[in-house]
Structures are given as C-alpha cells and as structure tokens.
Amino acid sequence: MKTYLECIPCFMYQAYRTATIATDDESKIKKVLDDVGEMIKNIPMDKTPPEIGNIVYQKIREITGNNDPYSKIKAANINEALELYPKLKEIIKNSDDSLLTAIRIAIAGNVIDLGVQKEFNIKEDIQKILKQEFAVFNYDEFKTHLEKAKSILYLGDNAGESVFDRLLIEEINKPVVFAVREIPVINDCIIQDAIDSGIDKVAEIISSGSTAPATILSLCNPEFLEKFKNADLVISKGQGNYEGLSEESRSVFFMLKAKCKVIARNLNVNEDDIVLKGINLN
Amino acid sequence: MKTYLECIPCFMYQAYRTATIATDDESKIKKVLDDVGEMIKNIPMDKTPPEIGNIVYQKIREITGNNDPYSKIKAANINEALELYPKLKEIIKNSDDSLLTAIRIAIAGNVIDLGVQKEFNIKEDIQKILKQEFAVFNYDEFKTHLEKAKSILYLGDNAGESVFDRLLIEEINKPVVFAVREIPVINDCIIQDAIDSGIDKVAEIISSGSTAPATILSLCNPEFLEKFKNADLVISKGQGNYEGLSEESRSVFFMLKAKCKVIARNLNVNEDDIVLKGINLN
Numbered sequence: 001m002k003t004y005l006e007c008i009p010c011f012m013y014q015a016y017r018t019a020t021i022a023t024d025d026e027s028k029i030k031k032v033l034d035d036v037g038e039m040i041k042n043i044p045m046d047k048t049p050p051e052i053g054n055i056v057y058q059k060i061r062e063i064t065g066n067n068d069p070y071s072k073i074k075a076a077n078i079n080e081a082l083e084l085y086p087k088l089k090e091i092i093k094n095s096d097d098s099l100l101t102a103i104r105i106a107i108a109g110n111v112i113d114l115g116v117q118k119e120f121n122i123k124e125d126i127q128k129i130l131k132q133e134f135a136v137f138n139y140d141e142f143k144t145h146l147e148k149a150k151s152i153l154y155l156g157d158n159a160g161e162s163v164f165d166r167l168l169i170e171e172i173n174k175p176v177v178f179a180v181r182e183i184p185v186i187n188d189c190i191i192q193d194a195i196d197s198g199i200d201k202v203a204e205i206i207s208s209g210s211t212a213p214a215t216i217l218s219l220c221n222p223e224f225l226e227k228f229k230n231a232d233l234v235i236s237k238g239q240g241n242y243e244g245l246s247e248e249s250r251s252v253f254f255m256l257k258a259k260c261k262v263i264a265r266n267l268n269v270n271e272d273d274i275v276l277k278g279i280n281l282n
Numbered sequence: 283m284k285t286y287l288e289c290i291p292c293f294m295y296q297a298y299r300t301a302t303i304a305t306d307d308e309s310k311i312k313k314v315l316d317d318v319g320e321m322i323k324n325i326p327m328d329k330t331p332p333e334i335g336n337i338v339y340q341k342i343r344e345i346t347g348n349n350d351p352y353s354k355i356k357a358a359n360i361n362e363a364l365e366l367y368p369k370l371k372e373i374i375k376n377s378d379d380s381l382l383t384a385i386r387i388a389i390a391g392n393v394i395d396l397g398v399q400k401e402f403n404i405k406e407d408i409q410k411i412l413k414q415e416f417a418v419f420n421y422d423e424f425k426t427h428l429e430k431a432k433s434i435l436y437l438g439d440n441a442g443e444s445v446f447d448r449l450l451i452e453e454i455n456k457p458v459v460f461a462v463r464e465i466p467v468i469n470d471c472i473i474q475d476a477i478d479s480g481i482d483k484v485a486e487i488i489s490s491g492s493t494a495p496a497t498i499l500s501l502c503n504p505e506f507l508e509k510f511k512n513a514d515l516v517i518s519k520g521q522g523n524y525e526g527l528s529e530e531s532r533s534v535f536f537m538l539k540a541k542c543k544v545i546a547r548n549l550n551v552n553e554d555d556i557v558l559k560g561i562n563l564n
Contacts, residue, residue: 005308008315009298013291026287033290033322040319045312 001243004262007049008040011056014115018060018186022069032063049262050214050240053115057185057213068184070114070159077112077160077187078196080122085198088126088167099146100139102171104129107255107274109164110157110238114187115213116259122160129257135273141281142253149232152176154203155215155245156189157238162197165237169202176203177227185213188240214240217248239263251280283525286544289331290322293338296397300342300468304351314345330525331544332496335397339467339495350466352396352441359394359442359469360478362404367480370408370449381428382421384453386411389537389556391446392439392520396469397495398541404442411539417555423563424535431514434458436485437497437527438471439520444479447519451484458485459509467495470522496522499530521545533562 012033019032036056043052061067088105095101108129111120146152154169154176156162169176178199180189189197194205209221215236217225228234234252236245242254242263254277258264264271294315301314318338325334343349370387377383390411393402428434436451436458438444451458460481462471471479476487491503497518499507510516516534518527524536524545536559540546546553 005302005311005315006298008319009291009295012294012319016288016291020287029287030327033287037290037294037319037322041316 001048001246001263001266003043003045003047003049003052005045006262007052008043010117010260010262011052012036013117014053014186015056015060017114018057018069019064021073022060022064022066025064028064032060035059035063048214048216048243050212050244051216053214053240054185054212054216054219058211070187071184073114074159074184074187074193075196077158078163078193081109081112081160081163081197084122084126085163085167088164089170091130092167092171099143099171101130102168103139103255103276104132104274106161106164106168106237107257107276109161110255110257111259112158112160112187113238113259114158115240118259129274132274134276135258135269136267136275136277138253138276138278138281141278142276145233145251145253145278145281146172146174149174151227151231152233152235153227153231154178155208155234155236155241156180156194156199157241158187159189159193159197160187161237162189162194162199166197166199166202169199177231178203178205179208179215179224179227180205181211181213182207182209182221183211185211188213210244212240212244214244216244242267246279249280251278253278283330283528283545283548285325285327285329285331285334287327288544289334290325292399292542292544293334294318295399296335296468297338297342299396300339300351301346303355304342304346304348307346310346314342317341317345330496330498332494332522332526333498335496335522336467336494336498336501340493352466352469355396356441356469356475357478359440360445360475363391363394363442363445363479366404366408367445367449370446371452373412374449374453381425381453383412384450385421385537385558386414386556388443388446388450388519389539389558391443392537392539393541394440394442394469395520395541396440397522400541411556414556416558417540417551418549418557418559420535420558420560420563423560424558427515427533427535427560427563428454428456431456433509433513434515434517435509435513436460437490437516437518437523438462438476438481439523440469441471441475441479442469443519444471444476444481448479448481448484451481459513460485460487461490461497461506461509462487463493463495464489464491464503465493467493470495492526494522494526496526498526524549528561531562533560535560
C-alpha cells in the first residue's frame, strides 16, 4: 500500500508520541519534530507507510538515545493478555466454530497497537469482536488453504496481541513459524516478547530481519525470505504487515482490524471493521 | 498561552485538513505539508498557538489560492444554528437563571470549531452543556462586573457559534460591540457571518483586524485596541481567544469549552470541561 497524504500528519503525531515516551528532554522531542518536519518534502510517497515509519523511528532512536521506549508498556500488555488467556482458551473450546472464534480473538488482540491514534480496552474489544460481522470474510478459502498446508508462516504484529496469536496457533495445531521484528519498534513484537507470550511452546520463533513496524521484504533476512517464499500458508497479522505486503505476488491471508481511515479506504471497508482477506489465492 | 510541543502535530493535522478542503490538487496539498513541515524548526515556541496558526493558514491560502475554504461549511453551520434559535430562546426564557442558561448555550455553540480534532453534534452538545458542571465558574464575579458595565466588548469566535452569542447578547441587554476576525481563517466569524447570524440587530459589529484564528493584540487595528482598552467588560469566547489573551493585563471573562489536552492542562481542567473564567478582576 502506498503512503497517502493523510499519513503525513499521522507520522508527526507518532513522532511526538514516541519521542515523549522515549525522553523527558523537551529539546530532544523538539529536535525529533524538527527533523521529521524537514523530512516531509523528501518522503517517497510511492513507498509504504511502514517504510517511512522505519526512517521516523530510526530518527527517534538516534535523537533520544532510547532504543526501546515501549518496553514497559509491552510487558504490561503481555501480562494483561496472559491473564486473559485461560478464559479465552475456554471460550474457544466451547464455541461452535473454534477456529473462527480463535481468528476473532487473534484479530481482537490487534487493537493493542500504539502506532495509531486510538485508545483501546482489550476486554471490551474482545467482547465486541466476538460478535462483529467481518467486512471481508475469506474464511472458506482460508480453511481450504489451511487444510492442505504443511508449513505455515505466521507474521506477528504487536506485543500482547502475540498471546492471542498463540491461541490461534494452538487451534491450528500444525507446524508454525512465528516471525517478529528484528529490533524494538513502537510496541511491535520482538523475539523476547514472543517468548514471554508463550509462543515458543507452540511455534518456532524467528526474526524477519525487518526494523520497520511491518514486514518489509526489502528489509528482511535471507532465512525469513526463504520461508516467506516457500511456506504453504502465510498468515499476516495487523495493519503494518498489510501495508507492507498488500501488493506482493504470493498468497497471503491478512487478519486485521482497520484502525485508520487510510487503510479502511484502501481495503474498501469502514474504519473499525474486521477483515479476513486472502490475496493471490489461485 | 505559549505554544506546547503537542501543538506541532496538531498544526500539521490542521494544515492537512484545511488544504484538503481548499483544493483537490494533491500536489498543492503536499506542498502545504512540505512547507509547514519545514517551518517547524523555526516555530517561536514562546508565541501563542494562534500566532503560529496565522502563519500556517497564510501559507495554505498562498499555496492553494483559496482564501475561504470553509465558506460553505460556515453558511451551513449558521443556518443550522438559526433553525435552533427560537427553541433556544424559549429555553432561556423559561429557565430559573436566564443569564446563566444563555451563557451555557453560548458555550455550547463553541463546539462548532473546525480547528480542533473533534467531531460535534450541536443538538446533543447543547443538551449536555445545559446540565454540565462548570470546571471554573466565576459567575458571581461576572454578574458583578456586568451589572456595573456601561460598555461591553464581546470577542466572537466561530461562525454558527455567533447565533448562540446573539442569544447571550440579547439576554445581557446592554450596548455591546461584537468583534470578529479581519479575514476568513478556519471557520472563524467575519463581519458577514456576524450579520448572517443576526448580530447586527443586537450589537455593533467591528473587525478586530486580526488575521489569526484568535484575538492577537499585535495584529489588531487601532479602533479595536481602543475598545479593548476602554470597555468596562470584555467577554472572550472560545479557545483561540483564550490562547491569544490569557496573559494580557486587563480584566477579561473567558467562556469556552476545553477542546484539547493542551488547553485543558493550561487551565488546570479536564478535556471537554466548560469554563467561565475571569482574569485580572481587581
């Protein structure tokens, strides 16, 4: 997905928010805003938003000297999700269609996103998403692909959401490789977060190599690229991964909640809609 | 009120929104964002936010060639407010404290503000604000000053809100001068909007001379400055006028709804609180 003009004020807002979490030094926060402001005229608008985000968050790390401003928030979100885990496991077990319920819960986890201008309440969001209609619902296609798949690559998104991904991986009950970001960026899941979420008990965890808040193939490492090319099924969680991969040529199933107007427009759905969308399925 | 770091992403958002209303030409919208982005490093943070806004909106006019992007929206807001006028007049007439009810309604009108990142529903907002507690409530002081006042200067804010101001001016029933912006900026009231709101029937209308979305004394004309200095009572509506005048040395009564975190913090109230605050009352 290309970058839209509307993404530009959002980059500035993200830069402000993250810089403020990264440091109390107002001169450093101002320097982040100055530099991101100056960057705007050179933004390659044909690149995806997370590719621009990669540059913005790199600048924040350089200027503030803080390489992981969201570490405490990520740990708290993982712990909150782990507390919900037994109850959610029960809900999945007792539902008529346990795979679909696990998908809904994995999408509900996608509200734990600190890169968008939305507040969330994970318990309320789960209740809502358990009943919400899908705006795009390629579930039959997903089941067909899943049934045939011997190797599954699952692209993680945010820390905390990863606990909900674990529930879906347990429900899938096939060999899964769970890919995460190379370094901390916003509240995205890295290897340690995936381990803290218990993913190591149910899947192989690898780094995609991407330093952007998304899977950007040009930033990924050879091991990941090999798996991305050869996996029978790719499950891609969240907005960033969709932005990064929506124009790739292999089959991918995207699971996400459309959390901003730009992505909703790109997907031809409404803001806050939930989506299970497959591309290149033939 | 000085400009806070948090105002910077908001300027970028305002620039995007107004440029998008002003033109369909994406290259011009991008140029606005480029130029505002480049401006950030030179923002004099000790100036008030509307002084920075003055530069931002000037740039939008220059680049898009559209001097009044909000004209249709302003006309629609005035018409909607005029339709509510008879009902609101009745509510004021039938209330126990008609002056206070008129103040509440004038503050409710302050939600018609297209410079902030909030949506509004004027009918619902009126119902809410008619019952809402004031977070700052210098009503006794206001009544004392009003009783003694022979000349009143009323600083208008947004078009549409002006119809609600008219209701308060009618309730005050003393000679009032109603001051508006010199040129269209966001959806702020200019002379024609005040006339369209029926203010000419109840007050003398003048331009303050300010081209900013606020009363900025350094931008005002001599006629206005004379009235600002000598009026027995100054009533200042809205956030922009507060930002511009909160540190002046004469007595002013501010009536507003705190529509963003920055102004709420400055006023030591919560976001969405309503305020009737007097300064320099001795």
